[in-house]
Amino acid sequence: MSKVKIVTDSTADIPRELREFWGIGMVPLKVHFGAETFEDGVTIGSEQFFDRLAKAETLPTTSQPSPADFLEIYKSLMTEPDTELISIHLSSAFSGTYQSALLAKSMLEDPSRVTVIDSKSASYGIGLLAVAAAEAARQGKSAAECVEVIQRFRRETHVYFLVGSLEYLQKGGRIGKAAAVLGSLLNIKPILTIDGDGTVSPADKVRGHKKAMARIVDLLREKKGDRKVQFAVAHSNSPGLAEEMAALLREQLGADQVIYTTLGAVIGTHVGPGTVAAFIYPE
């Protein structure tokens, strides 16, 4: 029976303990503050990143792992002969990470042992796919079956998030259809989501923070329907917002266990501080 292992990248924002528990591999993206380069989640963590961001004169930039970076990790994970890999990554609309992984796969002796998947999402939207796959793998499911699980979860997962300011998405070039909300003279809070293409788009616009949070709960309720679901909350440097969101999920949507995670340096570069995101996904 072949062994299935799961690999993802640093933008998956999987809490460390969870990642270690499931044995999920991680390929780091890079963050550049001027001439200094850091490996996301390896040589720079969330807290340090946001500290530096606050002090930085110019915005940091990010870059994808090279095919060689992927190759190294792939090889190290496939030392046992029957191992198959499932490599799940940041939306290809946001980054060339997925492309790099595909290239690395083509450079392997036996590329058929690796399946590369475009999560069409970001942050824990990737992480939860990896966790679901890892759980399936541990149950003894085949690579094909794990891929099916991933695809089902990808279809049934939704995310809604608020950013502190649209400027980071705009300057980083990942603002997508939410660009339509820019320039309003009134304090409008766009509720952002990642749509089926894997790009950012505005799900709604409201005025005021409380209304925005309430609206996110409404949107999640619509997506929930009658299903049994799980929730996760991610934030950048804003534990208060995360707690506020989790409380709402518990009170209004009956969430029992909410997974908390922090947005890493790469995602953080593109959304900025003060961001809170809520994920809803199948059990």
Add this chain to the structure above:
Amino acid sequence: MGKRFNTINGTDFMHMISTAGDNLNRNAGRVNALNVFPVPDGDTGTNMNMTLSSGVEEAGKRPNRHLGKAADAFSKGLLMGARGNSGVILSQLFRGFAKHVLNLEEAGPQQFAAAFQSGVDTAYKAVVKPVEGTILSVSREAARSAVAAARRGADCAEIMKAIVENGQAALNRTPDQLPVLKQVGVVDAGGQGLLFIYEGFLAALQGRIVSSPEAADDPGSPDIAGGKESPAAAAGRVHPSRPVQALLDAGGIEHGYCTEFMIRRPAPGKQPGRFHEASFRKEIAQFGDSLLVVADDDLVKIHIHAEHPGDVLNYAMQFGELTRIKIENMREQHSHIAEYGAAPFPPAAAQREVRETRDEPQAPLSGHGVVAIAAGQGISEIFTSLGADVVLSGGQTMNPSTEDIVKAVRRVQARTVFVLPNNSNIVMAAEQAKELVDDRELVIIPAKTIPQGIAAMVAFQRDASVQANEAAMNRSLGGVRSGQITYAVRDTEIDGISVRKGEYIGIMDNTIIVSRADRMEACKELLSAMIQTGEEVVTIYRGEDSAEEEADELEQYLIGKYPGLELEVHLGGQPVYAYLFSVE
């Protein structure tokens, strides 16, 4: 004197409508003063006047002995120039009238009476919720009596007399039908405006001039039933010299005649010589404003807005022969008042009739756009920043006409255009605009205040479907409470609130809830009434009459009293309303 009118033709009709036009014009201020709300933009008279002027002007362009053709031109002018709800109803009344006489060269008494009835039928169909005690019921009673008189064998002049008498009686009854009229002690403004029109018609048919407004001060004036006036009504009755009228005309015209001419020099019998332009300018500038002088030694071209064009011409004659003289009564022009906020617009257009750009779209139109109606630079910018394609100015004492709205809609390169009237008195004109645009789909979102319009704008998503947008925008209207602060133009008792002229009144969703001598107090009370949970989003738009320190004080007060509030302050720059508040 008085011709026995067995038939009315196009020429008679023209005479009727221009006499009515003059009569209404003279009395527009009196109609304005009847507006129940004692606010500076109570403008029924102005709106009806401008609507009627538009009709008379259009009829004047196509003079015809054929009654049907004359009435048709009149009706078209009214339709395009319709402003305010009363203006729209007026246009519908004559739309029905014109429809009935369309194929008649002249109308006998039966047809004449039936035409009035047809007008009433058309107007009632156009209004979703007809209300008794308004221009509608007055017109209905008038038409009914016209038909009865015709059956008895009356001639046209006698029919018109029945219309005036029964219309007046119906007008006098309006305070019994609409409680707020009784409360304030006035008859319905729209109905009164209609009476002035009917009186004009009657005067034309009887071959006399209508009496001047000074006569209106006598106790026989038709302000309230039975000739007995309440103190409030007496206080509110407008005398032309009162400052209130100046207020009402504030946005309007001081030098009423646009005068252009050329002087061919030298004057006959005089020697040719230098033309002293500077001293000429200085002299002629005393007659008015908007002066333009272009001169060389033998030809001087002058453009000026003057109240006494004759004096200007008399002065100019000493310099040479006058030629190419053109004088226009600007108070009859209507369409130069509308301004467009979103795109650059040639300044000359502000003085003249707006020329419609003939844009033939190369590709078929698609997508959605928004036209918002608003006054105030800041408010206009906010709408634009939220995605409005065109912002049409609502003006200070004038509402945009149906035609203004149509032109604004045509400037939007989209298949479906959402229109936000943002004023309860503009909704009908917007609905009427729908009938006049066939190359675009118009969706009217019935926003009655600026805050409602802004909420609808936030709900708008260019990529969503028409149905989804319509639903979301309509839904958003109920989610915002609107507040307005302005000053009272007269004493009155309304909605249980005692209002003294000059006090600051606070209006919440079109109901007056407070009147105070101190503006800060009025603001605080209004806001306290509007805020319920203390956790809402409050936006303050300050107008051109407001002061920054005042807004700061208000901010401090709100933050202190409601720490959970989310507050925003913007410079709206709107006229008339020192503050607009929205609570969501």
